[in-house]
Amino acid sequence: MALQVVALVYCLILAALFLGIWLYYDHRDHARFEIERRKTTFRCARCGKLYAAQGVLDLGTCPHCGQENARLQF
Ligand SMILES: [Zn+2]
Structure with a gap:
């Protein structure tokens, strides 16, 4: 045992x-x-699309609808 x-x-x-x-x-x-x-990935809260912005950012504007989104946390 x-x-x-x-x-x-x-x-x-x-x-x-x-x-x-x-x-x-x-x-x-x-x-x-x-x-x-050196890119930050975002997922849009409004249209659900994924997009990336150059540089390390906390906020990114969606190129599809203009919504400001916080960056994705992995
Ligand atoms: Zn969007």
């Missing part, structure tokens, strides 16, 4: 470790990708 608990804890630690590594690389690659692109 104790051996099973040890094995379970070991598996959980391994899983947490891999999850941590995966999250770290995912976040790092995403940040690097964002810097390289």
Whole structure:
């Protein structure tokens, strides 16, 4: 019984470790990708269209209907 608990804890630690590594690389690659692109993606709240603006912005005007939208959070 104790051996099973040890094995379970070991598996959980391994899983947490891999999850941590995966999250770290995912976040790092995403940040690097964002810097390289220097573009901000928006989704229009009025017409639902996706569009991008040059630079890192908090607000972007929809080219389809003129609605101001906050940038997408990933
Ligand atoms: Zn729009």
